Amino acid sequence: MKREIPLLISFIAGTLIVISLFVPHPPFNKMEETLNSWYIIVSGFTFILGxxxxxxxxxxxxxxxxxxxxxxxxxxxxxxxxxxxxxxxxxxxxxxxxxxxxxxxxxxxxxxxxxxxxxxxILSFFIASAAYRAFRARSLNATLLLITASIIMLGRVPLGNAVLIPVLWIAVLLIAWVVLLEIKATTSASTRVGYILMLILMVVIAVPLTKFLYGNLSAATDWIMDIPQMAAKRGIMLGLALGGIAVSLRIILGIERSYMS
Amino acid sequence: MHLSTSIWVWVAAFFTLAIFSFLYKDNPFYKFAESVFVGSSAAFAFLNLWFFDVKPKLWDPIASGNILAVIVPLILSILMLTRFIPQIKWLSRWAIAFAVGMGAGLGIVGMLNGYLVPQLKGTFLPLWVSGDLATTVNNWFLVFGTVFTITYFYFSKPIKGKFGAAAKVGIVFIMVAFGASFGYTIMARVSLLIGRIYFLLHSWLGLI
Amino acid sequence: MNIFESMSKIDRRIIYLILFIVATVPFLFKVEIPMKPTSDVVEAYNFINSLPEGSAVIISADYDASSMPELQPMLTAILRQLFSRNMRVLVMSHWALGVPLAQKAVEEVAREYGKKYGVDYVVLGYRPGLQAVMVSMGKDIPKTFDNVDYKNRPLKDMPVMQGIKNYDDIGVIIGFEAGSVGDFWAQFANARYGARIILGSTAVVAPDLYPYKQAGQIIAVLGGLRAAADYENLVHHKGTATYGMTTQAFVHFLIIAFIILGNIGYIATQRKRRS
Structure with a gap:
């Protein structure tokens, strides 16, 4: 009794709510209305637990x-x-x-x-300190994250485009520094030539890129938010939605019972 | 400079500075402010419960003689409170089961009808829009960005070969999204600091 | 220790102090740098302007003091637009502690525009139950709030509530979001009842709301202090968000400088380790 009744209650409540989505007609719509009105009252009490x-x-x-x-x-x-x-x-x-x-x-x-x-x-202080301490371009992925974050941070504030130019060139210099270190460390002549070509290409791209971003930084920020950022968030959320549905089904069917402990 | 003459503004400034003092190191002022915050937050849970829920939804109907209309939620609410009495604590499971079951049902409805269907619909975009290169390119980014991101989170298959390549493109999108979130998070935290500094400079010290 | 290494090892308290100074100084000079409003904000503004005068608008203050600096000025600016266009404003909340904040904003702006409680605006208050409240409002808004405002005064006597039954009678729902309530507005009020929604949110939450915008579930996302400042600009009433944006810019520059410094130190120490 101590276990069966709660399982039955959650099964009935959950099932009726799901059915009423697909069959929004009597008696289910009335039942849904009643259950919702009860839930509104009861859920308030969960805030005082603990x-x-x-x-x-x-x-x-x-x-x-x-x-x-x-x-x-x-x-x-x-x-x-x-x-x-x-x-x-x-x-x-x-x-x-x-x-x-x-x-x-x-x-x-x-x-x-x-x-x-x-x-x-006070979280702002911690995040500033973390940006200084932990926000390192350790890998290509980390660099990508860092660049996006910087563009967004500059793209959403006034004067951001003016500041972006020196920031971009410092970034180019830093990358060049890393590449030069690699050139020094490597012994193969062909790798060296490859690295040097990469450096030249980077500088060649950086010039028009700086010019473009200076004039269109706000639009570029909008584009990042609206297109690639949005696509990834949607992909992640679609996965979470499927997971959420699975967990909810487990609760309704009484497989997941950890809430009873 | 016009220092505030209201005692309450000074109280607010005291608590603001007490919390900020934690940045130097943990100290009794911070601990005091934190304890006040914890204690009053707990009290708010009860006050909100009474004034926004129990009073309008249970007390008022009962007071006007309409107890039958609310008898079930009344019983469930009382069962919820048995959690505070160890001997009959198990009874609260009935009420919690109701809340959890409802939450699960609403969760399925929201995810299925409110997320999966409309979001998938939003992803079915034409990959060729004649005469509009920008939209075409954006649609490619949108559709494949979404698909490759999902690929990255698909753990039932080893990330190798063509599938692995798709997942690698997926991670590029994910990094851009995390970067955007990180940038926005910094933005938000800074705004909160600005709010408090504005209070100190404007309302308390009257400097601006 | 060479200069690069010391660059990567500044004490955190010095970082805090620099941040505090950079966040304070621009305020003292009240520098204001003009900005062009972002497209999302313009979209939201135009949509609200396209609603017929006297439309009913739901303001849902789903935040509390922890995100007040971002959302309070945004709410105030939007209320200015609503009252200047004689909209009827229904204030509610899914976070109990959002009620007094929204109420404070609406009282202040209503006074400026000579609007009256019960006639031009009403504070419905908060009800627990989140998604259940949204579904229930899709059927009957007054009944969801037990036919009374937050102070137990009957809604049927209030002109502001005349002709309002469910979402069909609401021009737009404007949610101010510090958590996941915005997702639920899109998932329940829009997907199920076709309600029109604009979401103003903290910058933390904003990126997660873009998928809803692309899918047409919401009209626009207003993200953080920048959106608030843009809105203040559009309603021609500068406030804390506009002044705050200059500070915001300088702090962002500082944080980017920190990131660069940290990385220079990182590369330098890597080089040393390698050699």
């Missing part, structure tokens, strides 16, 4: 006076203060987010918003 363990974990820390317990106390206290303030202000004005609620006007806008916004803003 919060008990967060509170218990911090409570335990306080009780045992373990290291950093004052911060555990801060967690509990701010939970209580937020909850009480929200309820009092919400009941008094009709909603927590009423325009005249002190909870919205002070707590939400001046405590919660800066906290949440700054938490995410």
């Amino acid at each position: 919060i008990d363990s967060l509170l218990l974990y911090n409570w335990d820390k306080i009780r045992r006076k373990s290291k950093d317990w004052p911060f555990a106390l801060t967690v509990i206290l701010s939970f209580v203060v937020t909850l009480v303030w929200g309820i009092v202000s919400g009941v008094r004005t009709g909603h927590i987010f009423s325009t005249n609620s002190t909870f919205r006007n002070y707590f939400y806008l001046y405590i919660y918003v800066p906290l949440q916004a700054t938490m995410f803003a």
